[in-house]
Amino acid sequence: MSIAIVVCRQLGCGSTVSVLPGNTTRGFGVSCSGSEPSLRECIRTNELRPGLTVICSESVRLVDGAGLCSGRVEVKSNQSWASVCEADFDRQDAEVVCRDVGCGAPAALQGGLYGEGEGQTWDKEFQCKGKESLLLYCDTSDRENNTCPPGNAVGLTCSEPDDVRLVGGGSRCAGGVEWYDQGEWWTVGAADWDQRDVAAVVCRQLGCGSTVSVLPGNTTNGIRVFCSGSESSLRECRRMYDLRPELTVICSESVRLVDGAGLCSGRVEVKSYQSWASVCEADFDRQDAEVVCRDVGCGAPAALQGGLYGEGEGQTWDKEFQCKGKESLLLDCDTSDRKNKTCLPGNAVGLTCSEPDDVRLVGGGSRCAGGVEWYDQGEWRIVGAEDEDQRDVAAVVCRQLGCGSTVSVPPGNTTRGIRFYCEGDESSLRECFRSYDLHPGLTVICSESVRLVDGAGLCSGRVEVKSNQSWASVCEADFDRQDAEVVCTEFGCGAPAALQGGLYGEGEGQTWDKEFQCKGKESLLLDCDTSDRENNTCLPGNAIGLTCSEPDDVRLVGGGSRCAGGVEWYDQGEWRTVGADDRDQRDVAAVVCRQMRCGSTVSVPPGNTTRGVGVFCYGSDSSLRECRRMYDLHPGLTVICSDLLVQPDIYLTDPMGGVFRGHQGPEMFRGYNFTITCSTQPQYPGGSFLLTFTSSNRTQPAVNHSAAFLFPAADDSHQGNYSCVYENYVFSHNFSSESELLSLTITGN
Known part of the structure; x- marks a missing residue:
């Protein structure tokens, strides 16, 4: 300290x-x-x-x-x-x-x-x-x-901090467990069989609801703790100072199930002003239950009834939930004031969720990305696979979760995984062969919103998108070259090579009822605008098929940007981690940033894996293909390039609600107010926007990745060129990115 x-x-x-x-x-x-x-x-x-x-x-x-x-x-x-x-x-x-x-x-x-x-x-x-x-x-x-x-x-x-905290998980209710003892914070570890009991105590002590997940730790520096699971705090558990793998816990934070038979059943209670309140049956329906079951890491609702798990002793929640059923957290749902201010005895809602699916992805910020875990013998176990079998297992996982196609299989960082063997065409991991010898844990990123079906490989097939939990083909008339560029990017493939209706058959499901309006720079199809289709029919033979070129043979993963992350190189049909000797890392990094068209090298943080293919560059090479490489193992290389931030967007809104973007050259009548909005994709939290224009500059912090600049009573001084510069301090450096110009003309008397 x-x-x-x-x-x-x-x-x-x-x-x-x-x-x-x-x-x-x-x-x-x-x-x-x-x-x-x-x-x-x-x-x-x-x-x-x-x-x-x-x-x-x-x-x-x-x-x-x-x-x-x-x-x-x-x-x-x-x-x-x-x-x-x-x-x-x-x-x-x-x-x-x-x-x-x-x-x-x-x-x-x-x-x-x-x-x-x-x-x-x-x-x-x-x-x-x-x-x-x-x-x-x-x-x-x-x-x-x-x-x-x-x-x-x-x-x-x-006041001095509590003697337990969760760190590194992006929330006070998620992360590695630490315990304050003798003037310093110690990592908390637990034996495998005791981890869930310790996690239950931690979530209870922090007032963070129920345990959602217990992830494996990666260090042996933890103080060993033994709990029965019923204790109110870690102080009541036994502890020893011998070393154990550290414990990482994710708590539900906003909701918990109390007095049930296990993790997936109990009386529904929600956080209200730092205390817990029961929910009245009249304010909670099946869609709300679906969200709660998902929030606590369980399967679909099986029973929903007032008084099912008692009344509780605290207050009653004073809102009515209005979930749509697709939210990942109860915190994300809308609420409204209750019509009836009373909740009669016996009406505190109880919920029984089915046991969770036997496969899930954790730690990736989405249900369709993260480390693979499989539910076995009453607990979640890490899934591992041999290098040559990882992509087949990943394809099964993405299919089983309804998450589209496999985008990436980053290298695992643990040897605690149960070994799986799959052909790749199985419908679930239950159909694959498994053994209990240990292998590196498997991490998978699925496309989530789009997939390519019936093609020859990862980069070709009929385009299908997620619609109300089912998959729909896309009509050729609603999908153009810019849309195709986004899909190819999302799958980690190269530029579109062929785009044609009927190229990969028709499919058997519904047809997507929107027209995509991508600009071509989005990283995910979900980020693209859509509009209602002009024609509600899609003739036979018009389900769009797409062939992307094989992916670039270098990419950066895990850094939140295409211009930052661990270096991977496409070789012999798979992505391999790139490593380099300490003395050669900056030269290799310079080549990577140049090849990715990401500007110059800003930083080369130390790698955290020894699985990298050794690469030697002079620094002047135009791509990694020109460098020498060896297949002996070197520490994986992580690179941060200067063009880290995506280009921000700029648009003008007039008093009537009209929206005008840069290339449209908007006109504004004198005396009217207008707003210029700067926005960017949600890569990193925080940052600020500098609005530059002819007469002066203005700065605002980025709130939800955007900032709105209000201009009252337009006059001649407002005429000119505007641009947004997004600035953020990440990875210990200042980065910026500038939008296209918006040219404003002032007219009228």
Whole structure:
């Protein structure tokens, strides 16, 4: 923790949020007191130590306090730090800051509590709702008073953090389990047979609902914990300091099933103002039940009835759920005020979900992407496969889940998987042969919304899209070259080579009832606009068939962008991880960025696998095909290129609701207001938009990946060219991307 504090301070990254266990022995030993301004002032040795991983708060820090959880609140402003005025900061803002720096609830909030600071004062007022996970996610407004009298720089004392937390999962209710003991956070591990009991206690202690998933850990640095599953906190469990694989837990967060027979049954309770409330039978229907069963990782609803699992002792939820049944989380459903404010005794709704499907994908951010798990003997087990059999197993998994075709099979990172053998044409994993010897865990990415059927391989077939949980063919008249480019990209294939109705037969199901309007730059067909079809019939022989060229022989995966991630090279019909010696990594990275048309190399983070095919480049080569390669194993290469961000979109909305994009050259009457909106695809959270135009520039933070700039009373000064520049700080670097121009003309008297 002392070293981490110095690192965050030296980088200007705020306070330390978390120190995660390292997974390499390539680190130099460093010893710090925590007060040093940089690592140069710490003692260091050349002996090898496990690598240190640090998460800093980035946007906020607590300064001149007694420890990690107290100090004067300062926020990042134009790469410098600014104090916050007491008048611009309230209890809800404090709750977010305490959460952002990894501490407990606010205990004290007062101007001048930790001095004044020497820099500028923040020029905005925070408007947090209190539930945001980062201060960056809060709204702000202009300050009513531009001065901050002396003694008003707000100081904050947060309570010490709870003695259990989940880290690295993108939510306080998901991630690796850590336990606070003897002044530091320790990784929690458990024996295989005890993991679900420990996970149940963790979710209960954090107030995070029921356990959805228990993922395998990848380190032996954990404190061993034994629980029966009924304890209220980890403090009541037995623990030993021998090493066990760390425990990763995903909790449902917003809903739980209570007093049932297992994970998949119980009285439905939802989170309401940090306490749990029963749901009245009249406010909950079959579609709501489908979402809850999915949320807690179970199968379809089997029974739904008031009083089925008792009444509970707390309050009753005061809303009516209006789920459509397709949402992945109950939090995503709409709600409305209840028509009847009372819920009679015996009406607290109980739910029994069927046992979950025997295959699922976890950790990939979607039900159609992630590590493969198979339900066996009452628990989820990792699925592994030999290298030569991985794609066949992946094809079966995508088919069984109704997730389209296989897009990618990234390399696995564990040897705990049950071994599967498939031909590739089976309808489910139950039809494949399996053995219980251990193999690398299999990770699969399926297309989810589109598939190519009856073709010769991964990159050809009849185009079918997901429609109301079934698959529909696409009519030739509703699908053009730009749509085809998106589909080929989604499958990891090359450019479209053939596009024709009837090329791969007709199919037996329905026909898609929309026309696609892709621009060709989208990464997923789901991101494309659609419109109603002009003609509601599709004549026989017009189901569109598509042949994509074989994929480029290099790609970057797992980095959230086509221009960042682990390097893979297409060879002998499969994607192989690319590795390189330390001295050659930057030359190889330069070739990869050039070949991918992704600009120049920004960073080459260390790889985390030894499964890479060795590649040697001079750096001036135009593609990896020109480099020498060997099939001995090298650490996998990860590359971040400068053109990381996709091009943002820009459009103008007039008072009548008309929308005009850049190439349309909109006209606006004098005196009318208009709005210019900048937006981008959801690659990374946060960031900001700079709207550049003839007379001046304006900047707004990106909220839900967009920003709207309002212009009242148009006049001649508004005429000219506008563009949006999206800026974001990711992977420890600043990146930007500029939209096309929007040319505005002002007309009228």
